[in-house]
Amino acid sequence: MYIIVVGGGKIGFYLTGALLSEGHEVLVLEKDPARCGAICEELGSVVVRGDGCEARTLGDVGTERADMLIAVTDEDEDNLVACQVAKHMFKVPRTIARINNPKNEALFKKLGIDVTVSSTSLILEHIEEEVPTHPLVHLITLKGGALEMVEVRIPPNSPVVGRRVREIALPPDSLICLMIGKGGAQVPTGDTILEAEAQVIVVTRPEVEEALRAALTE
Amino acid sequence: MNVVIMGCGRVGAQLAALLDEEGHKVTILDIEPYSFRRLPSSFNGTPLVGDGTDEDYLKRAGIEEADAFVAVTQGDNRNVMAAQIAKHSFNVPKVVCRIYDPLREELYHTLGLETISPTTIGAKLLRDVVVG
Numbered sequence: 474m475y476i477i478v479v480g481g482g483k484i485g486f487y488l489t490g491a492l493l494s495e496g497h498e499v500l501v502l503e504k505d506p507a508r509c510g511a512i513c514e515e516l517g518s519v520v521v522r523g524d525g526c527e528a529r530t531l532g533d534v535g536t537e538r539a540d541m542l543i544a545v546t547d548e549d550e551d552n553l554v555a556c557q558v559a560k561h562m563f564k565v566p567r568t569i570a571r572i573n574n575p576k577n578e579a580l581f582k583k584l585g586i587d588v589t590v591s592s593t594s595l596i597l598e599h600i601e602e603e604v605p606t607h608p609l610v611h612l613i614t615l616k617g618g619a620l621e622m623v624e625v626r627i628p629p630n631s632p633v634v635g636r637r638v639r640e641i642a643l644p645p646d647s648l649i650c651l652m653i654g655k656g657g658a659q660v661p662t663g664d665t666i667l668e669a670e671a672q673v674i675v676v677t678r679p680e681v682e683e684a685l686r687a688a689l690t691e
Numbered sequence: 692m693n694v695v696i697m698g699c700g701r702v703g704a705q706l707a708a709l710l711d712e713e714g715h716k717v718t719i720l721d722i723e724p725y726s727f728r729r730l731p732s733s734f735n736g737t738p739l740v741g742d743g744t745d746e747d748y749l750k751r752a753g754i755e756e757a758d759a760f761v762a763v764t765q766g767d768n769r770n771v772m773a774a775q776i777a778k779h780s781f782n783v784p785k786v787v788c789r790i791y792d793p794l795r796e797e798l799y800h801t802l803g804l805e806t807i808s809p810t811t812i813g814a815k816l817l818r819d820v821v822v823g
Binding site: 526527548549550554557558561562580 | 798
């Protein structure tokens with residue numbers, strides 16, 4: 474595949490290395506001459522100095538035959554424009570934008586960017602996982618963002634301790650699909666009894682996350 | 692009319708002053724408070740420090756009740772992004788966006804934004820002066 478990477482910062486650099494090692498044809502567009510030099514030295518002549526938001530630059534590097542354009546600068550507006558120019562002027566079939574401000578995720582989707590990756594949200598989720606006292610941890614957002622999997626630790630003083638799964642009023646669209654307790658991991662049935670300190674893995678919707686946390690821990 | 696302007700540079704400030712003089716309700720956004728020095732002392736509108744590509748600041752600037760939104764910061768991409776937020780997320784009836792790069796201007800014009808490229812207009816005016 475021919476892949477154009479816009480932005481030769483840390484993410485652009487490592488992404489390009491990974492794509493090259495998978496055998497793709499990769500080209501990086503980077504405005505800063507010093508960054509261009511550094512990338513060229515490390516990865517070979519895969520970088521062109523230029524603004525990836527400019528139609529002329531994109532035309533010069535043969536964007537019309539690109540299979541994919543990935544914009545990973547640290548400015549959301551630049552990533553948006555690079556993807557929109559690629560998509561609408563050069564008919565690039567797949568555009569991927571890095572998003573720094575998680576608020577922009579919905580907007581980018583609405584404006585036709587195929588895939589968005591929110592670096593800030595990803596880092597936050599990973600840090601949350603490492604904070605042991607956090608009662609609710611995001612494990613994965615299922616494609617499209619409508620559903621997610623979260624992990625909840627049942628505190629010893631929670632009213633659900635000793636109750637059957639069927640007796641617990643969970644918010645809508647929420648399902649306990651795994652309980653990891655003293656006896657190991659098990660897929661619970663309605664009769665499974667919730668243990669103190671157990672970890673439960675729940676499929677839920679982001680909007681009812683807070684209600685879910687309250688139902689299991691308060 | 693309720694007008695929100697993003698970018699208090701020379702053009703933004705002058706436009707804000709003109710509209711204000713004509714009796715329109717103007718809110719002008721800029722990330723740099725020092726930019727508001729360009730507004731005349733008689734200005735009755737609201738200067739607001741904030742980033743116009745952030746929906747929360749746009750809401751604070753009253754974008755939900757705005758009849759028009761104008762994006763005139765120095766950055767083409769910032770203008771394009773803010774204008775698209777105003778148009779597609781807040782359904783502002785009139786959205787105008789300044790884009791210096793003529794090719795980018797063409798593209799966003801065909802995508803349905805109302806755009807102005809001072810580069811194209813300026814070059815044409817100068818040409819007319821040069822060749823008479």
